[in-house]
Amino acid sequence: MLIRFEASNYRSLAEGVELSMVAVDRDREAAREAPRLGASLLTLAAVYGPNASGKSNVVGALAWLRNAVEDSLRFWEDDIPLEPFAFGAGPTESSAFVLEATVDGVRFEYVLELNPDRVLYEGLFHYPEKKRRRVFEREGSELKLQRGLGGLSGTRDLLTQRALALSVARRFDEPLVSTFARDILRIQVMGQTPQRPRAGAFANRGGRSRPRALGTVSTTRLFDGPDTDQPSLFSVEGQGTKWPALSSREQALALLRIADLGIEDVVIDEQEVLLASSGETRTQRRLRLVHSSGDGPTPLDFSAESEGTRTWFGLIGPVLTALQTGSIIVVDELDASLHPTLSAELLRIFRSTVTNPYGAQLVFTSHDTSLLNHLNRDEVWLTEKRRDGATRLGALADFAGERVRKSQNLENAYLHGRFGGLPQVDQTEFFRALGLIG
Incomplete structure (x- = not known):
């Protein structure tokens, strides 16, 4: 630790x-x-x-x-x-x-x-x-x-x-x-992208490139392929009790359902995609979350999910890995x-x-x-x-x-500012630029 x-x-x-x-x-x-x-x-x-x-x-x-x-x-x-x-x-x-x-x-x-x-x-x-x-x-x-x-x-x-x-x-x-x-x-690091320094780099970097995950375990991997080789978090003794052995896939799905109780499963399959530029057809992997609906289980493309659900999905792999390894x-x-x-x-x-x-x-x-x-x-x-x-x-x-x-x-x-750490908002300069004050 x-x-x-x-x-x-x-x-x-x-x-x-x-x-x-x-x-x-x-x-x-x-x-x-x-x-x-x-x-x-x-x-x-x-x-x-x-x-x-x-x-x-x-x-x-x-x-x-x-x-x-x-x-x-x-x-x-x-x-x-x-x-x-x-x-x-x-x-x-x-x-x-x-x-x-x-x-x-x-x-x-x-x-x-x-x-x-x-x-x-x-x-x-x-x-x-x-x-x-x-x-x-x-x-x-x-x-x-x-x-x-x-x-x-x-x-x-x-x-x-x-x-x-x-x-x-x-x-x-x-x-x-x-x-x-x-x-x-x-x-594991999420939301940070260490870069090589640039000429004239400034003190508080506000111009970072798009954040990405560093050293993290992909959540998709927990749902892709056979589950037998994946370690179980609760298959060890803890607090005097033998926890039931759950697969990493089951653990990941349980965490995913916290974000949306309507999610029943995760499906990763292949689909044929037609390339408009060349007219060629290629096979690519597709991630879909299966939701319960009045018509039965309905798969929904991952890109169609809310940003919050996608963010939570991305956290599951790193979180489970951290919990499993301490x-x-x-x-x-x-x-x-x-x-x-x-x-x-x-x-x-x-x-x-x-x-x-x-x-x-x-x-x-x-x-x-x-x-x-x-x-x-x-x-x-x-x-x-x-x-x-x-x-x-x-x-x-x-x-x-x-x-x-x-x-x-x-x-x-x-x-209420008891501890500091709050932005100091002063609109005087903004009002002056708008010509509202002299």
Whole structure:
């Protein structure tokens, strides 16, 4: 499980910002005990704030690190695709990332500092007996390994000034490294599209290309082909009870029906399509949702479904995968095209030890203040844009100390500006441009 994540000099994150999953209020279901850590970890984290305040950049930094571990050895030959803070000294300074997580109950810490030309520092540490021990540490091209990890010695031969040591070392059969890297690569990201930097890239990127899913499992795959090879979420013992073994297809269909109770099934078949340009006929796959109607079951093309149903359908594969593996799913703008009732249901699924027995975590950004009624004070983070264009990230639980009570109506307090994080609307300039005022 993710313990904390820190990033600096990335997009609008000029100075280091930290997102922590350590619970402040431990006496509840969403706070999962981590005995070796001496704390409890949360399964939910929500980032709120005005437009252009940097919400997407907070989760985008985590997405960047995940993709760096996957891509650096293959694609970073010429340069490192960093996007430093565009103002002040940002373009000339290095960027840094820190990720702490538990893997099989053991705390791991990964530290990375780099610039567009090379990796300056990289270190992976673990705490098997509460004391920090080095797995590997790298300064420039010099790599030091923990004693007894000779199987990683080949990392030195493949290491370049731009490739991450973690990207190289994960390819060797050393569980201490490969299991940590596996958990990083299991992070699924929706709504983010990390890009290579452009000349003149600005601090809060509003001009991103179309968002897509990164590292996610397609929902369509759960309904396509034989179901026998698909793992079952509830075929393990949990909370002292043996859950009934349900196939992934059945689980996916059950989640889909939450969005539309009229859906009976999902059909994936083939259809012949006539190409107007050439007159040729081609066969293509077709996805349809089967609805109940007065005339019996009726298949409806997926493109004809509501945007909310299509968005929910796209979430099902990543959500089930996260629940099955106890991994992290990151969703930028969870409320986009999704009804608040469905968003709230998703929070309940991740909070419950019944539907989330392995401690999967959901980290998301949102403008939907109604979801604050379903979140605890330590699950909410707020972004603000400073005068220099940099993002400030703050924990709601730390705001004004005990005045943010567990029982407080967070939505009402947020909308009344108690915690900041609201857009400052001033129509004076607009009225002046319209000639309505002098």
